[in-house]
Amino acid sequence: LQTCLSPSIHSENPRKSFFNQVSLFLTQNNKLDTNQSGFRSGHSAESALLSVIEALRIAKADSKSSVLILLDLSAAFDTVNHQILPSALSSLGITGITLRWLESYLTGRSFRVAWRGEVSKAHQLVTGVPQGSVLGPLLFSIYTTSLGLIIQAHGFSYHCYTDDTQVYLSFQPDDPTVAARISGCLVDISALMKEHSLQLNLAKTELLVFRATPTLRHDFTIQLGSSTITPSTSVRNLGVIFDDQLIFKDHIAKTVRSCRFALHNIRKIRFFLTEHAAQLLVQALVISRLDFCNALLAGLPSSTIKSLQMIQNAAARLVFNEPRRAYVTPLFISLHWLLVAARIKFKTLMLAYRTATGSAPTYFHSLL
Structure with missing residues (x-):
C-alpha cells in the first residue's frame, strides 16, 4: 500500500483522498472487520x-x-494512542509514505481553551x-x-x-x-x-x-x-x-411524540406555505422520522404500528391543508406515498434484494 496510496498535497482535500483510498484498499483486501458498520459504504x-x-x-x-x-x-x-495506532495500520498493510503522511497529520496538533473572552495558551495534543x-x-x-x-x-x-x-x-x-x-x-x-x-x-x-x-x-x-x-x-x-420484549412500543411512542411536535409547528405556519413547501417540510421533519430504522419494525402486528399510520395520515392532510377527517387515499396517491406497513415491507425487500445481489453488508448473507 506504500506506493499505490499517497495522499497528494495538491489534492483539494487530502484527508478525503486518504479516506477514499484506504477504505478502498481495506475493502478490496477484506481487511475491515465485517461486524463494523460505521462510515462504510452500503452500511x-x-x-x-x-x-x-x-x-x-x-x-x-x-x-x-x-x-x-x-x-x-x-x-x-x-x-487514541499515537504509538499504538501506527502499529495497527502497519498490521493491515498500510506502510511507507502513506503511514508517514498519517503520522505527520496526527502529530504537531495543538488546542486552546476559550472561556469568558479569555483564550489559554496553546497545548500540544499527544493523543486522539x-x-x-x-x-x-x-x-x-x-x-x-x-x-x-x-x-x-x-x-x-x-x-x-x-x-x-x-x-x-x-x-x-x-x-x-x-x-x-x-x-x-x-x-x-x-x-x-x-x-x-x-x-x-x-x-x-x-x-x-x-x-x-x-x-x-x-x-x-x-x-x-x-x-x-x-x-x-x-x-x-x-x-x-x-x-426487553423486542416490541418497540417505547420507540414507536417516542417517534409519535416527535412527529406530533413537528406537525404542530408546521401547522402554525401552514397558511404562509405553498403546497410544495409544506410537502418538503413534512417529508423532512415527519416522514424521515417514520422511515428511520423502520426495518426493525418488520413483523410487528398492525395494532403496534397503527399510531405511526395515524401520524402519516395527519401529515398528508397537512400538506394539502385538508380537515382532520378528510379521506387520505387520494392524498397518498397524489403524494406517491406508501402506507407505513408498506414502507416497512419495501425497506426489507430492498435489503433482501441487495443481500441476494451482493451489495448489502456481508453479515446479512447468513439470513438468506
Missing part, C-alpha cells in the same frame, strides 16, 4: 441494528434467552484523532480491531458502529454460567481498553435481558470492581429505543 446504523435484532429474534424462536450489552467508552476519539474529520471514525475502527477477537474468545457475538459496541449472547434458559461469562468478558474488554488508553465506562454500560418466555426470570446483576450493572427494561441504541 448504516439501521443495518447494524437489524443484524443484532435478527440474531435475538432467531434465538427467541429457538426458545433461547439472550443478553445484550451496550458498551460505553469515555472520550473514545480523544484518547480529530473529531469532525472524515478520518476519525475510520482510524478509530482500525485502532479497535482487536476488540472483536477478545469478545469472540468468550463466545459472545458483537457489532460495532464506530465507537458504539454491542455485545450479545444467546443461551439456554437454565444455563448457570451466563453471569460469570458476562463478567469475564467485560473484565477482559476493560483490560484491552486500558492497554489502548481507552476507558470503558462501566457506570454507563447498559444490559438488556431477553427472556425465552415471559415467565422466566434471570438474575444477571454484574459486579465489576466498584461498578454494578443491572438489567434495564429499555435502552437507547443508536437512536432506537430497544426494549
Whole structure:
C-alpha cells in the first residue's frame, strides 16, 4: 500500500483522498472487520441494528434467552494512542509514505481553551484523532480491531458502529454460567481498553435481558470492581429505543411524540406555505422520522404500528391543508406515498434484494 496510496498535497482535500483510498484498499483486501458498520459504504446504523435484532429474534424462536450489552467508552476519539495506532495500520498493510503522511497529520496538533473572552495558551495534543474529520471514525475502527477477537474468545457475538459496541449472547434458559461469562468478558474488554488508553465506562454500560418466555426470570446483576450493572427494561441504541420484549412500543411512542411536535409547528405556519413547501417540510421533519430504522419494525402486528399510520395520515392532510377527517387515499396517491406497513415491507425487500445481489453488508448473507 506504500506506493499505490499517497495522499497528494495538491489534492483539494487530502484527508478525503486518504479516506477514499484506504477504505478502498481495506475493502478490496477484506481487511475491515465485517461486524463494523460505521462510515462504510452500503452500511448504516439501521443495518447494524437489524443484524443484532435478527440474531435475538432467531434465538427467541429457538426458545433461547439472550443478553445484550451496550458498551460505553469515555472520550473514545480523544484518547487514541499515537504509538499504538501506527502499529495497527502497519498490521493491515498500510506502510511507507502513506503511514508517514498519517503520522505527520496526527502529530504537531495543538488546542486552546476559550472561556469568558479569555483564550489559554496553546497545548500540544499527544493523543486522539480529530473529531469532525472524515478520518476519525475510520482510524478509530482500525485502532479497535482487536476488540472483536477478545469478545469472540468468550463466545459472545458483537457489532460495532464506530465507537458504539454491542455485545450479545444467546443461551439456554437454565444455563448457570451466563453471569460469570458476562463478567469475564467485560473484565477482559476493560483490560484491552486500558492497554489502548481507552476507558470503558462501566457506570454507563447498559444490559438488556431477553427472556425465552415471559415467565422466566434471570438474575444477571454484574459486579465489576466498584461498578454494578443491572438489567434495564429499555435502552437507547443508536437512536432506537430497544426494549426487553423486542416490541418497540417505547420507540414507536417516542417517534409519535416527535412527529406530533413537528406537525404542530408546521401547522402554525401552514397558511404562509405553498403546497410544495409544506410537502418538503413534512417529508423532512415527519416522514424521515417514520422511515428511520423502520426495518426493525418488520413483523410487528398492525395494532403496534397503527399510531405511526395515524401520524402519516395527519401529515398528508397537512400538506394539502385538508380537515382532520378528510379521506387520505387520494392524498397518498397524489403524494406517491406508501402506507407505513408498506414502507416497512419495501425497506426489507430492498435489503433482501441487495443481500441476494451482493451489495448489502456481508453479515446479512447468513439470513438468506
